[in-house]
Amino acid sequence: xxxxxxxxxxxxGDHGPHVTVKAALNIIQREAGVNIVLVxxxxxxxxxxxxxxxxxxARLRVRHASEVVSMDEPPAMALRSKKDSSMRVTADLVKxxxxxxxxxxxxxxxxxxxxxxxxxxxxxxxxxxxASTLPSHNGKTYMLDLGANVDCSPEHLHQFGIMGAALAxxxxxxxxxxxxxxxxxxxxxxxxxxxxxxxELLRASALNFYGxxxxxxxxxxxxxxxxxxxxVGNVALKTSEGLAKLIAEELRREFKKNLFTRLAGLIALPxxxxxxxxxxxxxxxxxSLLGLNGIIIKSHGSADIYAFEQAILRAIDEVxxxxxxxxxEHVGSHAESADETEPATGEMx
Amino acid sequence: xxxxxxxxxxxxGDHGPHVTVKAALNIIQREAGVNIVLVxxxxxxxxxxxxxxxxxxARLRVRHASEVVSMDEPPAMALRSKKDSSMRVTADLVKxxxxxxxxxxxxxxxxxxxxxxxxxxxxxxxxxxxASTLPSHNGKTYMLDLGANVDCSPEHLHQFGIMGAALAxxxxxxxxxxxxxxxxxxxxxxxxxxxxxxxELLRASALNFYGxxxxxxxxxxxxxxxxxxxxVGNVALKTSEGLAKLIAEELRREFKKNLFTRLAGLIALPxxxxxxxxxxxxxxxxxSLLGLNGIIIKSHGSADIYAFEQAILRAIDEVxxxxxxxxxEHVGSHAESADETEPATGEMx
Numbered sequence: 001x002x003x004x005x006x007x008x009x010x011x012x013g014d015h016g017p018h019v020t021v022k023a024a025l026n027i028i029q030r031e032a033g034v035n036i037v038l039v040x041x042x043x044x045x046x047x048x049x050x051x052x053x054x055x056x057x058a059r060l061r062v063r064h065a066s067e068v069v070s071m072d073e074p075p076a077m078a079l080r081s082k083k084d085s086s087m088r089v090t091a092d093l094v095k096x097x098x099x100x101x102x103x104x105x106x107x108x109x110x111x112x113x114x115x116x117x118x119x120x121x122x123x124x125x126x127x128x129x130x131a132s133t134l135p136s137h138n139g140k141t142y143m144l145d146l147g148a149n150v151d152c153s154p155e156h157l158h159q160f161g162i163m164g165a166a167l168a169x170x171x172x173x174x175x176x177x178x179x180x181x182x183x184x185x186x187x188x189x190x191x192x193x194x195x196x197x198x199x200e201l202l203r204a205s206a207l208n209f210y211g212x213x214x215x216x217x218x219x220x221x222x223x224x225x226x227x228x229x230x231x232v233g234n235v236a237l238k239t240s241e242g243l244a245k246l247i248a249e250e251l252r253r254e255f256k257k258n259l260f261t262r263l264a265g266l267i268a269l270p271x272x273x274x275x276x277x278x279x280x281x282x283x284x285x286x287x288s289l290l291g292l293n294g295i296i297i298k299s300h301g302s303a304d305i306y307a308f309e310q311a312i313l314r315a316i317d318e319v320x321x322x323x324x325x326x327x328x329e330h331v332g333s334h335a336e337s338a339d340e341t342e343p344a345t346g347e348m349x
Numbered sequence: 350x351x352x353x354x355x356x357x358x359x360x361x362g363d364h365g366p367h368v369t370v371k372a373a374l375n376i377i378q379r380e381a382g383v384n385i386v387l388v389x390x391x392x393x394x395x396x397x398x399x400x401x402x403x404x405x406x407a408r409l410r411v412r413h414a415s416e417v418v419s420m421d422e423p424p425a426m427a428l429r430s431k432k433d434s435s436m437r438v439t440a441d442l443v444k445x446x447x448x449x450x451x452x453x454x455x456x457x458x459x460x461x462x463x464x465x466x467x468x469x470x471x472x473x474x475x476x477x478x479x480a481s482t483l484p485s486h487n488g489k490t491y492m493l494d495l496g497a498n499v500d501c502s503p504e505h506l507h508q509f510g511i512m513g514a515a516l517a518x519x520x521x522x523x524x525x526x527x528x529x530x531x532x533x534x535x536x537x538x539x540x541x542x543x544x545x546x547x548x549e550l551l552r553a554s555a556l557n558f559y560g561x562x563x564x565x566x567x568x569x570x571x572x573x574x575x576x577x578x579x580x581v582g583n584v585a586l587k588t589s590e591g592l593a594k595l596i597a598e599e600l601r602r603e604f605k606k607n608l609f610t611r612l613a614g615l616i617a618l619p620x621x622x623x624x625x626x627x628x629x630x631x632x633x634x635x636x637s638l639l640g641l642n643g644i645i646i647k648s649h650g651s652a653d654i655y656a657f658e659q660a661i662l663r664a665i666d667e668v669x670x671x672x673x674x675x676x677x678e679h680v681g682s683h684a685e686s687a688d689e690t691e692p693a694t695g696e697m698x
Contacts, residue, residue: 137595147533150541184496184583192499192580215587219595231541232584234533235577238564239585240592246486246568247596247628254624261620268617271610275603279596 003033004100004319006312007093010040011068011086013105013301013308020105021048023308027316028059034316037099039063040086065089069110071301078110079117087111091118094294101295101315103286105303111296112148112289119294122324124331127152128291129160129230130298131167133284134240136221142168142177143218143226144290147234154197157181157227161202161209162330163290164225170321171314172224180213180223182232194229202227207330244281286311288318290327295319352382353449353668355661356442359389360417360435362454362650362657369454370397372657376665377408383665386448388412389435414438418459420650427459428466436460440467443643450644450664452635454652460645461497461638468643471673473680476501477640478509478579479647480516482633483589485570491517491526492567492575495636496583503546506530506576510551510558511679512639513574519670520663521573529562529572531581543578551576556679593630635660637667639676644668 006027010020017040024036035058038045042064049056056062067085069078082088087106093099095118104111108130116128131144144164149156161179168177181199195212202209210223215236218226228236251272255265265272277283285307289296295318299311355376359369366389373385384407387394391413398405405411416434418427431437436455442448444467453460457479465477480493493509494501501509510528517526530548544561551558559572564585567575577585600621604614614621626632634656638645644667648660 135595137598150533182584184499184580184587215584215589216591216594218588219591228584231533232581235531235564235581235585236588238533239567239588240564242565242568243589243592244596245565246484247593249486250627251624254620254627255617257620257623264617264620268604268613268620271603271606271613271617274606275600278599278603 002320003035004316005035005037005098006315006319007037007039007063007090007099007102008312009086009090009102009104009106010038010045011065011106012111013299013303014071015304016040017044017048019303019305019308021045022052023305023312024060025052025054026305026309027312031313031316035059035061036312037061037063037093039065039090039093041066041068063089063093069106069114071107073107073110075107075109075113078107079113085114088114088118091115091294091296094296095119100319101297103297103299103308103311103315105299105301105308105311107301108147108298111298115289115292115294115296119292119296121291122293122327122331125159125163125291125327127156127159128289129163130233130287131164131290132237132287134218134237135279135284136219138221140284141218141221141226142224143228143233143237145228145230145233146237146287147230148289149230151231152194152229154194154201157194157198157229158201158205159291159331160227161205161207161225163327164227165207166327166330167288167290167318167323168224170323170326171317174224176208177224178208178210179225179227180210180217182218182226182228182236183212183214185212185214198227241281244279282307283310286314288314288323293324295323351669352384353665354384354386354447355664355668356386356388356412356439356448356451357661358435358439358451358453358455359387359394360414360455361460362648362652363420364651364653365389366393366397368652368654368657370394371401372654372661373409374401374403375654375658376661380662380665384408384410385661386410386412386442388414388439388442390415390417412438412442418455418463420456422456422459424456424458424462427456428462434463437463437467440464440643440645443645444468449668450646452646452648452657452660452664454648454650454657454660456650457496457647460647464638464641464643464645468641468645470640471642471676471680474508474512474640474676476505476508477638478512479582479636480513480639481586481636483567483586484628484633485568487570489521489633490567490570490575491573492577492582492586493639494577494579494582495586496579497638498579500580501543501578503543503550506543506547506578507550507554508640508680509576510554510556510574512676513576514556515676515679516637516639516667516672517573519672519675520666523573525557526573527557527559528574528576529559529566531567531575531577531585532561532563534561534563547576590630593628631656632659635663637663642673644672
């Protein structure tokens with residue numbers, strides 16, 4: 001298996017090195033052929049390693065970076081004034097080829113702004129998008145954009161389809177993942193103009209385009225990849241988080257009502273636990289900043305060690321699967337497919 | 350208590366008279382001072398009444414309508430070519446004051462088009478919106494628009510806030526319900542232009558405006574009313590339906606795994622049942638077509654008898670609470686508040 005090096009912004013997230021260092025150690029121990037560079041305040045990382053009775057070495061190196069981007073720092077400020085932040089140095093390592101991918105649990109806006117500035121976008125891609133996976137009946141659904149782009153043109157949505165399909169093909173080993181366009185169905189007016197035009201572009205492309213899907217199709221697993229603008233995607237994601245939390249709390253409350261329900265809860269505990277494992281959002285941690293000329297994974301800020309490991313594993317998968325090459329191929333094959341249709345139009349003109 | 354008459358499109362929904370007639374009978378029996386007019390094919394309604402060993406009478410009348418709008422009929426067609434449909438006659442009865450409100454489980458698009466044509470919008474309201482309630486930690490959250498308007502101007506979103514607050518004040522007896530504007534938070538760009546401008550309008554209005562909220566706030570119960578455009582609202586609603594279904598199925602699957610888990614499920618059954626009752630989407634059935642000069646409630650097409658009763662009860666609540674007058678007051682008080690701020694601007698000019 002190909003040797004890969006992952007750069008980790010050790011200072012990012014709500015817990016910083018306390019989570020990132022241990023997660024990195026766990027990955028090094030379990031995954032053959034993976035090297036990690038921990039980027040951040042050297043003393044903080046070393047102190048954490050010491051507390052864990054571990055040492056840096058050939059497979060786990062420490063790269064000092066003197067600044068830290070805070071969780072609520074405006075992206076433009078983080079980009080302009082902190083040129084030696086752990087986030088920036090992580091992106092720089094990817095840019096220079098010293099790492100194959102970067103992982104950060106830091107501030108999403110800053111990570112996107114810095115990554116875009118340092119790495120630029122891939123040819124044929126106008127805007128990067130945030131992609132993640134959600135659980136479904138069949139396994140999982142990829143969804144993008146989840147908040148990087150509020151207003152999207154039909155062409156942007158089309159590019160999200162290309163990138164999402166490339167991602168799913170690489171990490172799910174599916175030859176031609178199906179792509180659906182998020183729309184509204186039976187209601188009064190079907191979709192806005194951008195979505196209607198995006199559907200035409202996707203239909204004419206080389207992608208395995210399923211057609212329009214609705215919100216419930218995300219969890220039904222109707223398609224492998226759901227495409228939408230970042231406003232809608234972000235609302236869908238946050239709404240899901242809110243509903244899952246409400247359901248969990250209401251269920252807990254019912255089981256805590258009285259002695260009998262507590263007893264029933266105790267007996268049902270192994271079942272409830274198995275269920276929780278299956279639906280555990282930590283398993284799905286790690287969003288891809290797709291469309292950059294480099295692989296960057298954003299972990300949830302509140303990720304614990306297990307969740308952060310999943311984000312690192314996602315980075316490894318994308319590197320080993322050759323994600324960037326696959327996106328370039330998809331962009332290329334779309335361009336070809338567009339070329340094929342052009343002569344006809346030319347003759348008509 | 351005020352005597353009210355509800356017109357029911359008896360033919361609407363997936364089950365037609367089989368559901369609507371029994372639900373009407375149940376309401377008549379339980380609710381004092383409520384009269385119902387069942388609108389639709391007389392022979393079908395009478396046959397259903399006979400099967401239920403019930404008779405029409407002073408409180409439950411039958412009004413023949415010779416046509417039926419099908420569930421997948423294009424709204425424009427239903428409006429133009431079926432002038433004696435049960436849906437149209439229901440709206441006509443409301444228009445002529447023979448009924449205080451109308452309820453239909455039929456095709457949403459057709460119901461909106463017909464209601465808007467027959468009843469028109471209230472003064473100061475440009476577009477009707479679909480409003481419904483969702484469960485939250487504190488009880489329920491009102492949300493609109495859920496799919497009537499795909500592209501919304503800031504002024505439309507502002508009007509949705511006015512209508513939603515009026516609805517919540519009438520049905521929840523809250524003097525000044527809080528209103529939140531659905532937006533995306535920490536991500537890269539905060540909201541699109543329409544949402545930003547709508548926030549300014551809402552902040553300047555007489556409403557109890559909380560500010561921006563995110564998807565998870567819907568279920569947290571952060572505000573009484575969540576305002577968004579119909580595309581986003583519809584996606585959030587359908588996504589929630591999909592997730593709730595997935596969670597229910599996965600939980601069922603875990604309990605059915607083996608003999609032990611089945612036993613555990615049996616013991617936990619009363620708790621699971623209490624939980625399901627609490628989260629039962631049927632309890633929240635009945636969306637208000639707000640902004641019309643008349644009260645129209647849309648029931649879910651697949652509603653069963655219990656769910657359809659909830660939609661009828663919602664209509665009764667809105668009539669007794671004086672919803673239309675309340676919306677008019679809200680529109681008026683907003684206009685006043687805008688007037689108050691005008692002199693200052695005038696002086697500056």
